[in-house]
Amino acid sequence: MTTQARTLRMAVAPTGWARLRRALGTFGDLFFIQFSSVRTAWQWIFLISSVLPLGLLFFLSIVAAGAHRGMIVYFITGNVVVALMMNPLFMLSGQLAWARQSKAFDFYAGLPISRTMVILAAISVSVLFSVPGTIFMLIAGMALFHLWIVPSPLIVLIVLLSPTALSGLGASIGILAPNQQVAGVIANLVMVIVMFLSPIYTPLSRLPGLLQVTSHLLPPTYAAAGLRETLGGHISGEFWLDVLILAVFSLASIYLVTARLDWRSR
Amino acid sequence: MTDAYDARDLVKTYKSGKVRALDGVSFRIEEGEIFGLLGPNGAGKSTLVGLITGLLRPDSGTLLLHGNDIVRRPHIATEIVSAMTQTSLPLGDLTVREVLRVTGHLRGMTRRDAADAAESLIERLGIAEVAGKLLNKTSGGQWRLASIATALIGDRPILVLDEPTNELDPTNRRMVWEYLRRLKQQEGRTIILVTHNVLEAERVVERVAIMHRGRIIALGTPGELKEQVDRRIRLEISLAPGAERPERDLALLGEVIPITDRHLVVLVPRGDVEAAVSRVVHQIGLERLDDFRILTPSLEDVYIEITGEAMEEAA
Numbered sequence: 273m274t275t276q277a278r279t280l281r282m283a284v285a286p287t288g289w290a291r292l293r294r295a296l297g298t299f300g301d302l303f304f305i306q307f308s309s310v311r312t313a314w315q316w317i318f319l320i321s322s323v324l325p326l327g328l329l330f331f332l333s334i335v336a337a338g339a340h341r342g343m344i345v346y347f348i349t350g351n352v353v354v355a356l357m358m359n360p361l362f363m364l365s366g367q368l369a370w371a372r373q374s375k376a377f378d379f380y381a382g383l384p385i386s387r388t389m390v391i392l393a394a395i396s397v398s399v400l401f402s403v404p405g406t407i408f409m410l411i412a413g414m415a416l417f418h419l420w421i422v423p424s425p426l427i428v429l430i431v432l433l434s435p436t437a438l439s440g441l442g443a444s445i446g447i448l449a450p451n452q453q454v455a456g457v458i459a460n461l462v463m464v465i466v467m468f469l470s471p472i473y474t475p476l477s478r479l480p481g482l483l484q485v486t487s488h489l490l491p492p493t494y495a496a497a498g499l500r501e502t503l504g505g506h507i508s509g510e511f512w513l514d515v516l517i518l519a520v521f522s523l524a525s526i527y528l529v530t531a532r533l534d535w536r537s538r
Numbered sequence: 539m540t541d542a543y544d545a546r547d548l549v550k551t552y553k554s555g556k557v558r559a560l561d562g563v564s565f566r567i568e569e570g571e572i573f574g575l576l577g578p579n580g581a582g583k584s585t586l587v588g589l590i591t592g593l594l595r596p597d598s599g600t601l602l603l604h605g606n607d608i609v610r611r612p613h614i615a616t617e618i619v620s621a622m623t624q625t626s627l628p629l630g631d632l633t634v635r636e637v638l639r640v641t642g643h644l645r646g647m648t649r650r651d652a653a654d655a656a657e658s659l660i661e662r663l664g665i666a667e668v669a670g671k672l673l674n675k676t677s678g679g680q681w682r683l684a685s686i687a688t689a690l691i692g693d694r695p696i697l698v699l700d701e702p703t704n705e706l707d708p709t710n711r712r713m714v715w716e717y718l719r720r721l722k723q724q725e726g727r728t729i730i731l732v733t734h735n736v737l738e739a740e741r742v743v744e745r746v747a748i749m750h751r752g753r754i755i756a757l758g759t760p761g762e763l764k765e766q767v768d769r770r771i772r773l774e775i776s777l778a779p780g781a782e783r784p785e786r787d788l789a790l791l792g793e794v795i796p797i798t799d800r801h802l803v804v805l806v807p808r809g810d811v812e813a814a815v816s817r818v819v820h821q822i823g824l825e826r827l828d829d830f831r832i833l834t835p836s837l838e839d840v841y842i843e844i845t846g847e848a849m850e851e852a853a
Contacts, residue, residue: 297649301640308631376628381593383644384616 298385302393310363310397321358321405325351326412332473333416341419348413349499350473353492355409356434357466359402360395360442361459367394368446369455377533388530395439395526402435426511427502433518434495440525441466447533472496491521540604542696542728543567543590548599550585559585560596561752567745569604569695570726572718574739576841577749583732584624584700586749590730591621591698603696620645621698622689630674634665634684637673638691645692652691659687662717664710678705686714690721697721700732715742740837748844756844760837767835767843770805773814776829777801784822791817800828 332347371377380390414420449455470492471479487493498514501507550560560582567573577583588594589601592608592615606614629637635656642652660669668680682705689697703711719742721727733739740760748756756763777800788794791814792806806814
């Protein structure tokens with residue numbers, strides 16, 4: 273193809289279905305690239321994302337033995353939320369920090385693709401790798417507390433939206449941290465702060481006054497509330513509000529990260 | 539001939555202007571030309587590559603790619619230019635074949651075309667035996683060839699290759715240079731080569747820019763650049779063991795530069811070469827010599843002389 277033809281092709285960019293098909297194809301390739309980079313280490317990702325919530329679960333099963341059903345649901349869902357937070361905060365931040373450090377973004381920036389697609393693919397892989405740990409944590413929690421509940425199928429929405437909503441935070445750490453090591457340290461710090469500022473193990477009313485207000489700004493609050501509804505046997509309007517808020521957090525996350533990642537302006 | 543690139547007064551600084559990586563660089567590269575970019579480390583070559591591939595924006599200056607302003611619209615470069623840089627590909631956990639197919643598809647080829655093009659490149663660059671291997675598990679030379687293939691897939695009219703023959707054995711080096719020459723001749727692709735390997739580059743480049751401290755200090759065909767430096771012919775002489783050094787005879791030929799006791803170089807004015815050769819053969823005598831060669835200045839000599847002068851001036 274001549275340079276003139278190529279320039280002409282750019283002027284006549286695909287529209288409608290052709291554009292969607294091209295976008296899906298690009299997403300598929302980028303997902304494959306990102307997936308490949310973690311497929312050989314999935315066991316480690318699973319182990320690391322399970323250690324902290326599993327430890328917390330054991331601790332709670334000992335100190336809160338004999339807790340009533342309502343509290344047990346808080347413990348189980350709280351741990352699932354912690355498991356859901358691990359990948360977007362640690363895996364995604366580490367991956368993006370490394371990509372910046374090793375100038376891997378130069379490869380993507382040299383291709384006729386949008387950075388939104390690259391970020392979406394990275395987030396999608398991170399969300400996908402959250403699923404096994406989440407299921408494991410749910411089953412482990414029920415087994416430890418001897419409380420077997422069949423969750424509503426709508427739990428899928430929470431499992432997919434919660435890590436996506438937090439991915440903005442993880443991706444921002446990855447993009448802003450000077451290197452992968454610092455990104456890891458910051459992710460740890462953020463994890464602890466977010467975990468203890470959100471009402472994931474206790475009802476909102478038990479948090480100190482100021483935290484009751486600030487917790488509304490954190491996605492885990494809605495993730496935990498939504499999860500509790502899916503285990504409670506009755507889906508109310510509040511569940512859909514939680515889903516909506518998580519969806520808004522997710523979109524805002526992706527938008528903010530994409531806007532900040534200006535790979536051509538260094 | 540149209541211009542592939544037209545760059546005017548490009549300035550690029552880092553660290554809030556403290557480091558001036560490019561300091562008013564201007565050049566033009568014609569379509570279908572093999573253009574060499576030479577220069578010592580820190581000369582600004584990588585920054586310039588970043589600019590011409592649309593990865594970096596200059597602080598000031600204009601840069602047209604086939605008439606398109608890629609400072610304002612850098613994404614145009616992604617449709618016209620493909621590059622092989624020194625940075626690692628984020629595709630290390632894919633096999634070489636997957637890397638090529640995925641890259642081809644991301645550059646807009648259909649999956650079938652990308653697969654066909656991948657197989658063709660695998661065959662032409664002789665990497666069939668590692669095609670099923672993860673890119674991360676290949677050797678340095680194999681990785682380099684796979685990177686060249688990655689830059690080639692997608693049929694871009696402009697190729698930017700940063701040190702393409704590093705880590706390659708002599709056979710593969712020759713194969714790569716030959717392949718690039720064929721690409722230019724048969725497909726009319728514009729190729730920009732960034733290299734330290736001046737001697738090898740001389741075989742393929744048509745024009746050269748020599749960079750130093752963010753500026754282009756010499757620009758022209760290898761022949762034109764050679765005209766700018768010492769035009770004397772080098773007579774390299776190796777004396778036979780035990781042979782007496784013919785100081786007086788040699789001094790009559792030109793400026794004598796002793797290298798070792800038995801090896802020396804005589805710089806002879808171009809017009810006197812025939813007489814000098816006759817003098818060596820008849821007066822000194824071939825029986826006193828182990829080896830005797832006549833050399834014109836190479837691009838490497840030009841490069842060393844020009845960058846050396848620039849360094850002295852800077853000092």
